[in-house]
Amino acid sequence: MTDDGFSDDGFSDDGFSNDREGPTVSCERCDREWTLDREVDDLDPGSHAIEQFALDHERHTGHYPDGVTPWVARCDRCPDGERFLSERPARRWARTHARHTRHPVRLEPPRGDPEVVSAGDEEDGS
Ligand SMILES: [Zn+2]
Ligand SMILES: [Zn+2]
Numbered sequence: 001m002t003d004d005g006f007s008d009d010g011f012s013d014d015g016f017s018n019d020r021e022g023p024t025v026s027c028e029r030c031d032r033e034w035t036l037d038r039e040v041d042d043l044d045p046g047s048h049a050i051e052q053f054a055l056d057h058e059r060h061t062g063h064y065p066d067g068v069t070p071w072v073a074r075c076d077r078c079p080d081g082e083r084f085l086s087e088r089p090a091r092r093w094a095r096t097h098a099r100h101t102r103h104p105v106r107l108e109p110p111r112g113d114p115e116v117v118s119a120g121d122e123e124d125g126s
Contacts, residue, residue: 025053027065034065051085058083069110076116077103091117 026033036049054068064070071090074081075097084090087109094105094117104118 023050025050025057025065025068027057027061027063029063030061030065054085071110072106072108073097073117074106074108075101075103076106077101 022036024033024035034053036053050068054064054070058064058070068085070083070085071087072081072083073090073094078101080097080103082090082093084093090107094107097103098105098117098119102119104116106114107117108114
């Protein structure tokens with residue numbers, strides 16, 4: 001007879017999500033909260049799963065969940081552009097596009113001023 005876990009008294013939402021659960025993501029616009037499965041990511045605790053989730057969420061709903069603000073890399077000259085959830089790939093994309101096309105790319109960080117990356121602006125490597 002195993003009926004533990006089915007009793008719903010005593011287990012409210014409080015203090016429930018910190019321990020063995022994965023990271024949680026909430027979205028104010030959807031008025032929802034999700035717990036991510038920690039086993040999804042084996043690299044970086046949390047961030048990878050959140051990133052996946054956020055990208056997915058954006059694909060379905062057109063917005064990112066709370067606390068997730070993308071880096072936006074957008075070309076000034078052509079309709080090319082991408083959104084990234086971390087700086088490094090955003091910069092890499094901007095630099096690559098600038099180098100290949102010689103277009104200046106505007107890079108908008110989640111907070112702060114946008115910057116423009118243009119070809120030859122930055123020496124890569126050492
Ligand atoms: Zn949402
Ligand atoms: Zn371009």
